[in-house]
Amino acid sequence: MVAISLEDFSHLEYTCSNCIRAGAGVDNRILSAFATESGLGGLEFLTGIPGKLGGALAMNAGAGGHAIMDRVEEIVSLVHGAITKKRKDQCEFGYRFLKLDPGEIVLGALFRLESEEKSLISQRVEAFLAHRKSTQQVGFPNAGSFFKNPPEKPAWRLIDEAGFRGYRMGGAQVSEVHTNFLVNRGGAKASDFLRLGELIKSRVREMTGITLEEEVKISGTD
Ligand SMILES: Cc1cc2nc3c(=O)[nH]c(=O)nc-3n(C[C@H](O)[C@H](O)[C@H](O)COP(=O)(O)OP(=O)(O)OC[C@H]3O[C@@H](n4cnc5c(N)ncnc54)[C@H](O)[C@@H]3O)c2cc1C
Structure with a gap:
């Protein structure tokens, strides 16, 4: 088994048209908090899911009827030494499933989100956390x-x-x-x-x- 650190892929960037680009090494909670701070809704459910974005994408993590692939616009991966970009419509995914090529390493993704009042997004984050605390602690x-x-x-x-x-x-x-x-x-x-x-x-x-x-x-x- 090989262990690969994606610590250096921890970039987070607000791009135009309500999009965020994030590296696979970003912690899910940090991505969710960055989206909230940017006034972009849609990734609130990620806040209580432990792990990094790469792991969340690899299994199409989700909660409360939401899943990470719902918000993905594009996935960037390393496949046999070459950097490849796949649009969402080129990805095969489903409930807790994303098809990756053998040896494919996800490097990051582009998310398209909704512009919203920060306070509303924060309220949803709090509701997700409260639900998780009551059912999963x-x-x-x-x-x-x-x-x-x-x-x-x-x-x-x-x-x-x-x-x-x-x-x-x-x-x-x-x-x-x-x-x-x-x-x-x-x-x-x-x-x-x-x-x-x-x-x-x-x-x-x-x-x-x-x-x-x-x-x-x-x-x-x-
Ligand atoms: C307490 C608890 C609560 C949880 N709640 C939820 C939940 O509500 N919803 C949910 O969906 N999941 C939930 N999970 C599971 C969680 O989503 C996974 O444990 C987490 O996403 C795995 O991410 P990781 O960074 O720890 O990945 P790792 O454990 O490091 O890897 C997990 C798998 O993904 C692969 N992988 C990781 N990164 C990449 C990459 N960059 N490219 C390709 N493959 C990669 C690894 O090879 C491995 O097979 C929960 C887990 C715990 C412990």
């Missing part, structure tokens, strides 16, 4: 939502209805607060999470016929 280390939401029902509800709230396997536990968050109660091994995830999938499938799909990316084992 789970108190233990976690990787966010473990499963994607299937079209039929939110994953947390399926997991809850299958009786897993608080269920523990080794150091891994289904959060008592948000049942799609698997938390580390201390000393959890990767295998604890993998076994717990598999058990949840098989019981939910048995009960509903729905196959949950991981939102987390799994690399390696213990």
Whole structure:
């Protein structure tokens, strides 16, 4: 596995016609705050999503019915040593999904946003943060939502209805607060999470016929 730092791709620039250009190394919260300060609405939902823009684009991160690709005008990437630009209509994307070429590294993106009163944008940012705090402050280390939401029902509800709230396997536990968050109660091994995830999938499938799909990316084992 190769680790690439995009720390030097942290530029943020207000361009003409309500657009912002941002580097893949920019923290999501900083991008959202920059848009708010620029009086541009549309990226408020990003404020509570941990990570950098590159990671958010790579999975088309989103919240509350919004997703980052909704606002993208163009993506700039490095593909086999060459810098390429793709307009949004040239990108294949969907719910928590963006198709990248093998080895493609996203360097940044251009966003088209709405010119609005800063106070209105700030109010929406606060509302997103308050909602996140009340539903996702789970108190233990976690990787966010473990499963994607299937079209039929939110994953947390399926997991809850299958009786897993608080269920523990080794150091891994289904959060008592948000049942799609698997938390580390201390000393959890990767295998604890993998076994717990598999058990949840098989019981939910048995009960509903729905196959949950991981939102987390799994690399390696213990
Ligand atoms: C507490 C918590 C809450 C969360 N809530 C949400 C939520 O509400 N909505 C949501 O959508 N997600 C949510 N997430 C998931 C979150 O979106 C991802 O963890 C985050 O976006 C990953 O970004 P990163 O910078 O940490 O990327 P990394 O973890 O470094 O990378 C993630 C993946 O993206 C790839 N990648 C990263 N950067 C690039 C790049 N520049 N080019 C190509 N590929 C790249 C990596 O190779 C890797 O496969 C949550 C996570 C946590 C921990």
